[in-house]
Amino acid sequence: MSEHTLFEKYGGFAKISKVVISFYDRLLDSDSVGPFFDEIDMAKMVDHQTKFIASLLGGPAAYTDDQLRQVHARLDINNAHFDELKSVLSATLAEHGFAPDDSDTVLEKFERRRGLIVG
């Protein structure tokens, strides 16, 4: 049988939805990465963050490498932006009681995609 995903371990969508919302809040408040979302429609952005968190935690979404590359291709994202997003993610996970080990697992998974997102 497949192992439990972090998505399941931390309570499924009922709990993870709170992670998504606070991640969304933190992103909008960030003056480093927030401006990327200035012109993005709210529903689209929430959809994006829902899928982002779900795919990192092993929920019912998975971005392929090609999709990630395509979505971020036209954005001028540098390593500093990526690092900021990573620290926003880390703070969000900590706020929602993720164990350091689990948080590291998620951040490593995110880090592996750096090459697809930073252009």
Next chain:
Amino acid sequence: MSIEAINEQLLRAIGVGVALLDRETLRFQFSNDTFEEWFGKPEPQQVLSQLFPELDAKALSAALSDSGRFTAETSFKKKRRTMVIAVDFTAAGEGEERIAVLVCQNITRIRELEAMIESYSMMVERNTREIKREKEQVEKLLLNIMPRSVYEEYKTFGVVTPQMYDPVTVLMLDFAGFSEIVGSAEPGVTVSELNDIYSAFDRIGEQFGCERIKTIGDAYVTVAGLPDASPEHAISVANTAVRFIRFLERRNASHPIKWRCRIGIATGSVVGSVVGVQKYVYDVFGPAMNLARRLQEFCEPMQIMIQDRAADLLRDKFDLQSIGNREIHGFGTQPVWRLFEHTSGPARM
């Protein structure tokens, strides 16, 4: 502090935007702190449409005089967050003092959560569709190796109770000179030829109500009368057998490799069950299987051999030729018959 002062403090401080407007002119008369934080402080004598250009003032006035209420939604950007505000107008006051009370509620979070639920449910629905497709694929594979009723039992209980089927008729077929064909033809050619022939056999058998049990190399086994009993089991198998021969004759006429089969048919009992735990397979075994195998061994190429019990059931519908008594290993001495298609045409079920 007077009650009026307290009321005004409360009205100013609550997290709901409140404003009062003259109902005729729609000019602002009062606004609280929350309202001003969201929409700015209305200038003296400023009218509603200057602050909310997207609101339909005519519809608002009409609704206020009709039902005394009007609701709408408005949105604006606060920093980069899209704020969504529900605005609700209620007619109030009498005589000279006819006013409209405007109450504004922040429903941004509700809209964000709605967007999240929509996003999540679409992901889940897509996953559900994928899982359903995969399940159908698995079901299709399992139905290739076991009859549907057996599969249903396996799905419900996780096990299949071995079952005795009696009477059934078993057809066992192999090819004369198979080793020579395998030795001389390309492996790919042999496999694709067998695939072609077995697929045709499957179609023919299905047409007559036979359940293909398995193929092992050049051995092909099909049975009628299981999992559902059928009074026509022997006729089904005999009809299938004569068409197997006819199919091969036609095929051989236009193909370089000449496939010549030997068919044994026996009526009797078999046990059917799923065998194995990890690599399970549905199999049948028992007297009718063994007898069919022995009869097939007596067979000349492109002949069909049957035993007495099957012969009794088929005598009226097919031509039979006795080849006398034969000593059948494990079954003693038994009369054995060769079966032909009826000269007057195919047997009717």
